[in-house]
Amino acid sequence: MLLWKLATAALAITLxxxxxxxxxxxxxxxxxxxxxxxxxxxxxxxxxLDVVHTEFSANRELDRDWVRRTAALMFLRHRSVSVIALNNRSWIDPTYPDKGYSEAQIALTGAEGWLPQRLGHYDVRLEWWLTDGEWQLARLNWE
Structure with a gap:
């Protein structure tokens, strides 16, 4: 009887x-x-950069190389970097299932210790493209 219970539990877990x-x-x-x-x-x-699509564009004028340079500078300048997302939501485009979108209000902070030295608040809209089964960031716009 114990074997039957174990087999049933294993089947339930597998399902x-x-x-x-x-x-x-x-x-x-x-x-x-x-x-x-x-x-x-x-x-x-x-x-x-593995998450950023090769055809990336930010605010219609910045490219993938801008992501690399900006990230490198921010990472060198600050010992810790935090992204705090507020009111975020994501959805798949109902017409084009290989496109997704995210919107959020974010606070981006950089710090040398416990207290942030830099703080930026942004409203961002991200467009994601499904490429080879992975979502990649293709477009970024902020205010």
């Missing part, structure tokens, strides 16, 4: 894990947003 493993584009998009935030906070320019 639960398989159900959780379904492809959920919105969950993958939200994971990409969190990955972007973590890579900024971890101050790793090369990993940050």
């Amino acid at each position: 639960l894990l398989v159900g959780c493993g379904r492809d959920d584009p919105e969950a993958a998009l939200q994971a990409a947003v969190e990955t972007l935030q973590n890579r900024i906070e971890n101050k790793d320019t090369s990993q940050l």
